[in-house]
Amino acid sequence: MAAPLGVDVAAVHPQDSAPFSLCLSKQELARVEAVQRKQRPSLFALFWTLKEAVLKALGLGLSTRLQMYDICLDSVKLENLSLLPNVEPASVYTAPKYRLMVSLQGNTKQAWACSCFMLPGDPPHILSVVLREEVMDGVIEVMFVSPQTALRK
Template sequence: MTGHPVQVQVQVWWARLDDARPALLTLLDPVERARYESTPDPAARGRFLVGCALGRLVLGRLLDLPPADVPLRRVCPRCGGPHGKPRLRTPPTGLSGEPQALDFSVTHSGRLVGVAVCRDGEVGLDVEESGPGTVVDVDSAARVALSAAELAALRARPAGERQSAFLRTWTRKEAVLKALGTGLTVPLRELEVSPPDRPPAVLTWPTPFQPHSRPRMSLADLLVENTHPAAVAVALREPSGSRPKDAGAEEDGVVIDVAAHDGTRTLATYAG
C-alpha cells in the first residue's frame, strides 16, 4: 500500500545576464573572485557573477546573514577543484543560532540565470535557452545524453519537434544529476527519464544508485518566459538511521511546489 505523497517547496529566482553590475563583485569571496577574473569570455564571466551574487543575496536573506558572509564551498566530485556544485558549509546557522537545512542550485544558459533553494532535500535546477534563432546540434548531443530507447524515440519524432523534445529531456536529466551532486561524473545515457510529453519522472537509475541507494526523487518541468525549458529536481533527505527500501518496494511520492521570484529585482535592489 502506498503512503501519502510528501510535498516539498522549492523557491526559484530568475535573472538575466544584463543584470550583471560591478557593484555585485563586492559579494564574491576570494575563490569566486579568482574564478570570475580568470574567465576570459565576457558573457560567461557575467553569468557567473549574476549566479554567485543572486545566490548569496537569496541565501543571506533566508539565513539572516549578510550576503558576503554566507558560508559557501565548491568541491568538484571529479577532481576536488573549487568548481563543483556550490554548497553551504554544514551546519550553517542564522542569527537565531538554529541550524539551517538549506540546499541550493545555480543554472545558466545564454542570457538566463536561475537559483533554486529547498529546505527539505537536495535540489537541482537546469535551464536551456531556446526560441527563435537558437540552434542546437541535437544529433550530436543526443548520442551522448540519451539512452538507446530515448534516442530511438527522439529519432521517431518529426524533425521539427526534435530540438524542443531533446531540450526537455536534457533539462530533466541535468536537474537530477545536480540534485544528486554528481555532475557529469555519472553518464547521462545511464539515467533514463520519461518521454518529454509525459509527466517528468526517473525511469532508470545509473548503476551507482541501484537498487538500495536510490533516492526518493521528484521532478517538475518549468518554462521560463513562456519559451525556455527548465526543470527542477529534489532528492528527499532520509531521516537519520532510516533503513534502505528493498528493491521494488513501494514508497511515498515527492511532489514539488515551485514558487517563482524575480531575481532581476533582487539584484537591482542591491546593486542600485
C-alpha cells in the same frame, strides 16, 4: 526532512546543435526520434535539463565516472511541460509534479518527482526541477527574480 533538490534551465536550440547520441540512452534516443522533427529540440532540452537537475540534486557534476548517457529517465513527455506565456519578476508559478524514474549507470530505477516549465523567448528555454522523493501530490512552485534581487541580503 527536506528532499534533495536539483534545478536546471537550458535554451531550446535547433536539433543539429547538440549530439543527441552522446547524451541520451538508446531508449531515450528512440523516443526523441519518434516525435515530429520540429519537437525533437524541445524533447532533447527536456531530457538535458532533467539529467542536469538530477546530477545537481545528487551533488555531482559531469565527470569521467558519470556521463549524461549513464542517467536513464523513463516517463519523460513533452505533454508534462507547463507552458508559461510570459514571466513576470517576483511572480509565483506552479506546475504539477510528475513521477520520474531514474536509473544511474544501469542501477535499479528510483522514483523521483519533477516539474518542468517552457519559458517564452527567442529561443525558448526549459526549466526543470527535480526532487528525490516519491510523493506526487501537490505542485512545485517557482518564483523568478533578477540576480540582483536574489543576491540581496
